[in-house]
Amino acid sequence: MKLTGDITKVSSSGGRHEMTAVIHNRGSAVAAMVRLTLLEEAHGRRVLPTPYSDNYLWLLPGESHTVDLSWPSETGSSRRPVLTAQAYNSPVTTLRG
Numbered sequence: 001m002k003l004t005g006d007i008t009k010v011s012s013s014g015g016r017h018e019m020t021a022v023i024h025n026r027g028s029a030v031a032a033m034v035r036l037t038l039l040e041e042a043h044g045r046r047v048l049p050t051p052y053s054d055n056y057l058w059l060l061p062g063e064s065h066t067v068d069l070s071w072p073s074e075t076g077s078s079r080r081p082v083l084t085a086q087a088y089n090s091p092v093t094t095l096r097g
Contacts, residue, residue: 001027003034003059003085005095008066010080018070021095023085025059031087034059036067039082042094047071047081059087 002025009020019038025031034057038047053068069083086092 001025001029001031001087001090003027003031003087003090003093005083005085005093007083007095012073015073016070017073017081018068019081019083020066020068021083022064022066023057023059023095024064025061027090028061029089030061031057031059031090033057033088035086036069037084037086038069038071039084042082044082047075 004026005021005023007019007021011018023034036052036055038050040047050069050071057065059065083095084092
């Protein structure tokens with residue numbers, strides 16, 4: 001199982017930060033229950049509240065999925081938070097922009 005991903009957009013609007021990410025299943029098995037987590041920095045605290053357009057995804061081999069998320073500017077999180085993805089059957093992957 002191999003998950004990869006790209007952060008394709010980061011912006012700010014109306015007191016919120018916004019991000020678009022694409023998650024890819026590069027493996028030969030289904031990626032089960034892919035959970036996305038926004039962190040303040042690598043190995044940092046979760047950024048809350050963070051609404052996701054989708055989460056806990058099932059990805060077939062070769063399938064990709066685009067997810068939008070946002071979080072309030074006043075959370076004090078860094079300008080370049082870290083987005084991770086982990087399936088039930090794979091290790092944690094850090095998505096890069």
